[in-house]
Amino acid sequence: MGYDVSFHPISQSEMDEWYFTPLNWVKLGQEEKVLKLANRYGMEPFYAQKYFDTLRVGADTGEDELFDKSHGFYLAVIQGFFRTYYYTRGSAFSFLAEQKPEYGRYFTPWEQLTPYSFPNPAENRIVENYCSGVYLSSEQVAQLLRNMEENPQVHADLESLWSCGQLAVLKKALTVARKLGCGLLEATEVVEPNPIRPNESESYSNLYHCDRDGIFLYIDTVVQQIKDAMAINDQESKWQ
Numbered sequence: 684m685g686y687d688v689s690f691h692p693i694s695q696s697e698m699d700e701w702y703f704t705p706l707n708w709v710k711l712g713q714e715e716k717v718l719k720l721a722n723r724y725g726m727e728p729f730y731a732q733k734y735f736d737t738l739r740v741g742a743d744t745g746e747d748e749l750f751d752k753s754h755g756f757y758l759a760v761i762q763g764f765f766r767t768y769y770y771t772r773g774s775a776f777s778f779l780a781e782q783k784p785e786y787g788r789y790f791t792p793w794e795q796l797t798p799y800s801f802p803n804p805a806e807n808r809i810v811e812n813y814c815s816g817v818y819l820s821s822e823q824v825a826q827l828l829r830n831m832e833e834n835p836q837v838h839a840d841l842e843s844l845w846s847c848g849q850l851a852v853l854k855k856a857l858t859v860a861r862k863l864g865c866g867l868l869e870a871t872e873v874v875e876p877n878p879i880r881p882n883e884s885e886s887y888s889n890l891y892h893c894d895r896d897g898i899f900l901y902i903d904t905v906v907q908q909i910k911d912a913m914a915i916n917d918q919e920s921k922w923q
Contacts, residue, residue, distance in 0.1 A: 686812065686871045689893070690769040690856040691762040694821065694865035699798050701765060702741070702758050709735070709742040724765055730889050734764045737887070750793055750805035755815025759870035763888025769856035770876065770897035771849045772904070775869050777809035777816040779844050786840075789827050790817040791866070809871055816869035824860045824867055831857075847904060852897040878905035 693701075701720075708716045717738060721731035737760050744753040762768060780786045793805045796818060809816040819827065830837040831854065845853045860867045874886040876898045884890060884898070 686773050686775065686809065687873075687875050688771050688773065688775045688809075688816075688869060688871055689759065689763075689873045690771070690853065691759045691868045691870065691873075692766065692768070692856065692860040692863055692865050693758070693762045693868055694863075695796055695798075697762075697765075697865065698758055698796065702738070702754075702761050703798055705738050706741050709738045721764075726764060730764050733888075734761060737761055744803070746802040748803055749810070749814075750801060750803040751807070751810060751815045752813065753803060754797075754801065755793065755805070755868075756813055756870055756873070759815055759868050759873050760888045762868065763873060763886065763892050767859070767892050767894050768873070768888070769852055769859075769894045770874055770901070771845060771852050772897070772901045774845045774849055774853070775809055775816050775871070776819070777869065779840065780808065780817070782844075783840060789819055789823045791820045791823065793818070809869070811871075813872045814870065816871070818866055818868045819857075819860075820866045821860070821864055824857055824865075828854070828857050828861055848900050849897060852894070852900065855894070855896065876901055878902045 705717050705720060717735050718731060721734055726734065737757050741754060741757045792807045807817060831841060842850050856867060873888055874890060874893045877883040878901050886893060
């Protein structure tokens with residue numbers, strides 16, 4: 684699948700502190716409170732402005748817009764202004780749950796997460812690009828890590844999707860979340876790496892807060908695909 688998937692360690696209290704409460708500040712015209720919060724976390728002015736702009740878009744969200752495509756996605760974006768997030772190409776818990784619904788036990792729906800009542804409908808999974816996916820609570824993060832280590836089937840299921848070294852990136856994200864005592868939110872297209880011209884990669888969040896391991900794996904995969912394609916073309920030209 685051609686999704687750029689990222690994983691964002693964030694707790695429910697941080698969702699409230701970093702997004703839901705500042706969202707109300709923006710609605711009330713209290714911009715100075717947002718900038719004060721950004722300054723307290725040492726956010727550079729450029730990213731503080733991007734943070735405020737993201738909140739402003741969230742404040743303008745209509746009640747009929749899908750939560751996953753709006754507030755859920757914006758939550759993943761703003762997390763990246765505050766701490767590291769992690770990237771894998773095309774691999775997500777949302778896709779695993781489509782194949783194996785039993786993995787739904789590791790996920791917490793939005794209605795159990797948000798401190799405020801939102802009328803927006805929610806799918807609680809990735810449905811298209813620029814969308815949040817599932818959320819694993821801190822307890823579910825710890826449970827999944829234990830099961831990865833103790834249950835060979837769980838490890839095999841995850842490795843079948845996070846292949847070519849990507850499982851190590853997922854485990855890194857889960858391990859960091861467990862260490863921080865928070866959950867893990869997945870989303871698509873928060874960051875969009877350019878494997879051919881890495882310096883032209885883009886992010887709605889802070890690009891420099893994206894852990895590079897998954898991006899390097901993606902670059903290596905694309906480079907190898909190009910080499911393989913060139914080798915096939917060379918072979919075909921010899922027979923012409």
